Amino acid sequence: MSERVSRTTFYKRLSRLWRNGDSRPLLMQALVVLVVLLLVVWVINNTMNNLEHRGISTGFDFLSQEAGFGIIQTLVEYDESHSYGRTFTVGVLNTLLVSSLGIAFATVLGFLVGIARLSANWLLARAASVFIETFRNIPLLLQIFFWYFAVLAALPHPRRSLAFGDMIFLNLRGLYLPQPVIEQGLMPVLASVVVAIVTALVVRATIRQHRLRTGQGTIAMPWLLLGVLVGMPALVWHFSGATLSVELPQLRGFNFRGGITIIPELGALLLALTIYTAAFIAEVVRAGIESVPKGQKEAAAALGLKPGKVMTLVVIPQAMKVIIPPLTNQYLNLAKNSSLATAIGYPDLVSVFAGTTLNQTGQAVEVIAMTMAVYLTISLSVSLLMNIYNRRVALIER
Amino acid sequence: MSDQMIPARKPPKQSVGLLVWSKNNLFASLPSTVATVLIVYGLYLLLPPVVQWGLLDATWWGSDGTACTTEGACWAFVTARLDQFIYGFYPQDHQWRANVFFFQLVLLIGWLTIKATPGKKWVLGYALLLMPLVSWWLLYGGLGLKIVATHQWGGLMLTLLLALCGMVASLPFGILLALGRRSNMPVIRALSTAYIEMWRGVPLITVLFMASVMLPLFVPEQVVFDKLLRALIGIVMFQAAYMAEVVRGGLQAIPKGQFEAFGSLGLSYWQGMVLIILPQAMKLVIPGVVNTFIALFKDTSLVLVIGLFDLLAIVQAGLNDPAWLGFAVEGYLFAGFVFWAFCYGMSKYSQRLEQQLHQGR
Numbered sequence: 001m002s003e004r005v006s007r008t009t010f011y012k013r014l015s016r017l018w019r020n021g022d023s024r025p026l027l028m029q030a031l032v033v034l035v036v037l038l039l040v041v042w043v044i045n046n047t048m049n050n051l052e053h054r055g056i057s058t059g060f061d062f063l064s065q066e067a068g069f070g071i072i073q074t075l076v077e078y079d080e081s082h083s084y085g086r087t088f089t090v091g092v093l094n095t096l097l098v099s100s101l102g103i104a105f106a107t108v109l110g111f112l113v114g115i116a117r118l119s120a121n122w123l124l125a126r127a128a129s130v131f132i133e134t135f136r137n138i139p140l141l142l143q144i145f146f147w148y149f150a151v152l153a154a155l156p157h158p159r160r161s162l163a164f165g166d167m168i169f170l171n172l173r174g175l176y177l178p179q180p181v182i183e184q185g186l187m188p189v190l191a192s193v194v195v196a197i198v199t200a201l202v203v204r205a206t207i208r209q210h211r212l213r214t215g216q217g218t219i220a221m222p223w224l225l226l227g228v229l230v231g232m233p234a235l236v237w238h239f240s241g242a243t244l245s246v247e248l249p250q251l252r253g254f255n256f257r258g259g260i261t262i263i264p265e266l267g268a269l270l271l272a273l274t275i276y277t278a279a280f281i282a283e284v285v286r287a288g289i290e291s292v293p294k295g296q297k298e299a300a301a302a303l304g305l306k307p308g309k310v311m312t313l314v315v316i317p318q319a320m321k322v323i324i325p326p327l328t329n330q331y332l333n334l335a336k337n338s339s340l341a342t343a344i345g346y347p348d349l350v351s352v353f354a355g356t357t358l359n360q361t362g363q364a365v366e367v368i369a370m371t372m373a374v375y376l377t378i379s380l381s382v383s384l385l386m387n388i389y390n391r392r393v394a395l396i397e398r
Numbered sequence: 399m400s401d402q403m404i405p406a407r408k409p410p411k412q413s414v415g416l417l418v419w420s421k422n423n424l425f426a427s428l429p430s431t432v433a434t435v436l437i438v439y440g441l442y443l444l445l446p447p448v449v450q451w452g453l454l455d456a457t458w459w460g461s462d463g464t465a466c467t468t469e470g471a472c473w474a475f476v477t478a479r480l481d482q483f484i485y486g487f488y489p490q491d492h493q494w495r496a497n498v499f500f501f502q503l504v505l506l507i508g509w510l511t512i513k514a515t516p517g518k519k520w521v522l523g524y525a526l527l528l529m530p531l532v533s534w535w536l537l538y539g540g541l542g543l544k545i546v547a548t549h550q551w552g553g554l555m556l557t558l559l560l561a562l563c564g565m566v567a568s569l570p571f572g573i574l575l576a577l578g579r580r581s582n583m584p585v586i587r588a589l590s591t592a593y594i595e596m597w598r599g600v601p602l603i604t605v606l607f608m609a610s611v612m613l614p615l616f617v618p619e620q621v622v623f624d625k626l627l628r629a630l631i632g633i634v635m636f637q638a639a640y641m642a643e644v645v646r647g648g649l650q651a652i653p654k655g656q657f658e659a660f661g662s663l664g665l666s667y668w669q670g671m672v673l674i675i676l677p678q679a680m681k682l683v684i685p686g687v688v689n690t691f692i693a694l695f696k697d698t699s700l701v702l703v704i705g706l707f708d709l710l711a712i713v714q715a716g717l718n719d720p721a722w723l724g725f726a727v728e729g730y731l732f733a734g735f736v737f738w739a740f741c742y743g744m745s746k747y748s749q750r751l752e753q754q755l756h757q758g759r
Contacts, residue, residue, distance in 0.1 A: 029585040036589065043616045050615045121430040122423035123437050137741035138734045139696040142710050146734070149717070150726040336601035343703060354607055364611040372600045372608070379599030 047365065054362075062361045063088070069356055071347045073263050084357050091349035092374055098266060098348060099335040102273040106334060107327075109274060110281025117286050128282065135279040141340050143276055148268035148344045155264075158255050169249055175262040176249035192236035200228045265346035269338065277334045284330060288323035289315065321393050328386050332379055339375075349374060462721040475725040476732045479716050483732070486552015486707055492544065495536050496555050502529070503558065511747060530566050533559065548626040552707035554736065556626075560698040560708065564633040565691050571634065572641025577671065579642065580649055590642070597639035602697050605636045610704040629701050637694055644686040648679035682755065688748035692741050699737075709733055 017023040051058060063085035070080055075093040078086055116128035135143070153172070156162065161171040169176040204225060211217050249259030292315050300314040301307075342351035349371055358367040424434045455470025459477055466472035476483070485493050506529065509521050537559070539545035551559070578590030597605070609632025613623060623631070652675055660670030702711035713733045717726050 025583045029583050032586055032589065046618055047615045050619060053619065119430075119433075120423070120426055121433050124430075124433045127437055133742060134738070137692075137696075137738045137745065139699040139710065139737055141699045141702070142730060142734055142737065145710070145714065146726075146730045150730055153726070339601040339603045340700070342603065350601070350603055350607070354604060358607075358611070364615065368604065368608050368612055372604050375601060375604065376596065376599040380595065383595075 051365075056362050058363070058365070060366060062363055062366070065361075067357070067360075069360070071352060072345075073266065073347055084361065087357050088349075088353050088370065091347065091352035094347050094352070095335070095338055095341075095349040095374075098269055098273070098338045098341065098346070102270055102277065102334050102338065103331050105270065105274040106277035106281055106330075109278035110330075111285055113278060114282035114285025114289070117282060118289060132279045132282050135275050136283070140272060140276045140337055141343060143272040144268055144340055144344055147271045148264065152264045152268050158251065161251075161256075167248060169251075169256055171256075172264070173255055174264050175267060176256045177260040177262065178249065179247045179258070179260045181245045181247050188240045189233055189237050192233045196229050196232040199232070200225045203228065263346075265341070265344050268344060269341050269346050273334055273337060276337070277330055280330050280333075281327060284323055284326045285319075287326075288319040291322045292318045325386060325390060328382060332382055335378055336375060463723060463725070466725075471728050472725050473728060473732075475716070475722050475728050478722075482553060482716070483709060483712055484554045486556055486712060487550040488546060488552070488555065489550065492546055495543070495546075499533050499536050499555070500558075502533070503562075526566055526569065530563050533562070548624050551626065553712050554709045556701075556706065557695070557698050557708045557710075560630065560633060560701065561691065561695040563630055564637050564694055564698070567630075567634045568637035568641045569687075571638035573645050573676070575638060575642035576645035576649060579646055594639045594642050597636050598643070602633075602636055603700055603703060605632045606700060606704050608632065609635075625704070626706060629704060629706055633694070633698070637690070640690050640693070641687070644683050644690055645679065647686060648683035649675065651682050652679055685748040685752040685755070688744055688751070692744050692748075695740060695744070696737065709736060 017027055048058075064083050066080075067082055067084050067087050068080050069087075071078055071087070071090055073094060074090050075097060076086075076089060078090050113128045113131055116124050117132065119125045119128070155170060155172045158171045158173055161169040161176075163169050167178045207217060247258050249256040249261075296314055296318065297310055300310040305313065338348060339350040341348040342355055345351065354367055354371045358364055361367070425431045450470070452471050455468045456473050457466045457468055457470065458473050460466060460472075460474035461478060463472070463475070465474050481490075481493075485496050488496055506521065506525050509515050510518060510525070515521075535541060535543070537546065537551065537555075538548070575590050575594055578586050579594060581587050581590070606629060609628045610625065613628050613631065617623075656674060656678070657670070660674040665673065698708055699710040701708050702714065707715065710733050713729045716722065717729050
């Protein structure tokens with residue numbers, strides 16, 4: 001009897017808590033946390049059972065085991081005897097290489113196309129628009145395949161390479177470029193380059209300060225800065241007698257040796273990533289420039305600024321505020337899209353680590369988690385920087 | 399003094415006509431003239447050989463690669479395999495089911511895009527709730543239809559199915575996540591934000607790897623997932639995060655007064671959301687939803703890395719057929735054109751919607 005009473009009072013209390021505006025959210029959140037926790041425990045439990053049944057070990061010990069497979073492009077020293085941990089490093093570096101090169105090229109091409117899209121020349125604007133609409137609407141993977149299997153595979157064999165002035169060679173196996181070889185005497189020159197950059201920055205800041213304080217002089221003196229940047233290293237070069245030699249690629253046997261080699265996988269991936277992302281960046285740039293009100297341009301012209309100055313001093317600084325956030329988004333997309341490398345065998349992180357290493361060790365959970373963690377780290381740190389940037393821009397605005 | 403009107407002068411020759419237009423738009427300045435000349439010269443170099451190769455010298459029909467003897471394109475590669483490119487390995491005498499599926503899509507899209515058609519609400523409800531189930535029954539079978547296993551599906555049919563199911567299934571999850579991220583309960587907000595940021599931060603290819611390798615580990619051993627279903631689960635989890643961000647954009651655009659108004663009318667949170675906020679927000683985000691759909695449509699081509707044969711994968715497989723070697727360009731151009739036509743059409747539609755929305759405000 002008493003038990004039943006206590007039970008009804010318990011339900012009554014619970015229902016009072018549920019109807020109370022203060023305690024209901026707490027109850028609800030506790031419920032959600034409970035469900036999520038149960039789900040996680042269930043998944044972990046299942047995974048442990050399954051792994052045990054399949055005889056797969058867990059933990060990160062595999063990272064120190066010998067990998068035993070070769071990789072066609074490595075930025076750090078690597079061969080079959082290195083560990084799986086090393087394959088991870090090689091993969092991350094290759095991903096970073098293709099992403100940073102892609103970002104640089106895509107930015108240049110994207111800005112050119114975006115500005116061309118707004119050109120007063122009808123034909124040029126049309127051409128840019130056709131470029132954008134074509135490459136934006138075709139899957140990136142198809143574009144990568146196209147460049148790799150249809151275009152680069154049609155290049156001639158090494159013996160009949162396309163040569164550009166005996167320095168650059170292009171054939172089925174890749175693009176061969178001359179490599180500058182750094183020698184001992186080069187150190188002072190490199191040091192002077194650093195000093196020149198610092199000096200130029202200091203000079204520029206001083207001129208600017210002077211201008212802001214007194215209203216005299218210009219904002220920057222490009223020729224003076226260029227003189228410092230080029231002149232100082234040139235003088236040091238001349239007097240230190242440093243020599244720079246260039247290693248040329250040469251045909252030995254069936255292939256070229258020496259110089260820098262860009263493997264066709266990297267070439268195809270770069271081409272596709274650059275063109276695809278450039279189409280998106282072009283739209284970002286166009287939207288940014290169009291977002292600057294016409295009145296700003298007219299006002300600047302009324303103040304007597306020349307058309308070039310109107311662009312550099314009035315339109316672009318305002319457009320950049322609109323352009324930069326979506327532009328970083330495109331950069332992140334490019335970095336994530338570089339994972340499609342695995343489809344043509346460019347040794348990026350997904351291909352080397354989540355592909356070969358996973359297949360050899362079978363430790364899916366650890367490998368996939370590490371791979372995702374790398375991309376996640378890149379994405380989250382960039383978005384964090386973006387948030388800080390946005391806050392700063394917003395503060396300056398009002 | 400003259401008492402006659404001075405006769406009206408003709409408009410200056412330099413203001414109308416083709417010549418003036420081209421002077422203003424093609425030869426306005428020296429750089430502009432140079433650009434025009436360069437582009438025209440480029441087109442002159444490019445277009446005639448392309449037309450010659452792709453149309454005039456092309457071979458259109460044939461049963462294998464030996465039929466293509468001319469210098470031109472070998473479209474016979476595409477025409478001979480068109481069946482496979484569209485239906486994959488779907489059995490021939492059941493292809494009518496796929497045709498009904500396509501017809502249903504065309505009908506629905508036509509109904510929803512053409513302005514004058516009545517009953518849009520019901521049609522949209524069917525498209526979002528019933529259509530995935532009906533399509534699954536049509537294609538997979540059961541209830542009187544012969545079962546066709548999913549490994550026989552492929553081609554354009556699979557591409558469309560993946561994109562549509564991924565889209566429709568991710569919509570409710572996306573809405574819930576967006577509401578969660580805007581919730582004032584800290585735990586729910588944190589969980590939703592973590593989910594969204596996590597999936598948005600990783601490439602789809604790793605999600606597909608995860609779905610195909612890790613998902614079987616996560617569930618009890620007796621539960622076996624189809625490969626297609628695993629890919630779909632991966633796509634839906636991934637897509638839900640993007641959808642959530644689109645919906646959140648719409649929610650943020652709703653004025654605060656609307657939230658306060660439904661509160662003061664005595665509606666509960668869910669009543670207010672379903673009756674007041676979401677109908678307004680969803681209308682705002684339709685262009686954004688279409689844009690994510692375009693992205694998803696292109697991304698479905700990634701399923702080839704886990705061994706499903708979507709349009710791109712089946713073209714790629716056809717290129718390795720010994721009877722048809724060396725027609726990579728034709729194959730990619732065909733697949734590229736199909737993808738392009740779908741994506742371009744949808745992006746134009748979304749632009750039109752955006753303009754209509756702007757007119758209303």
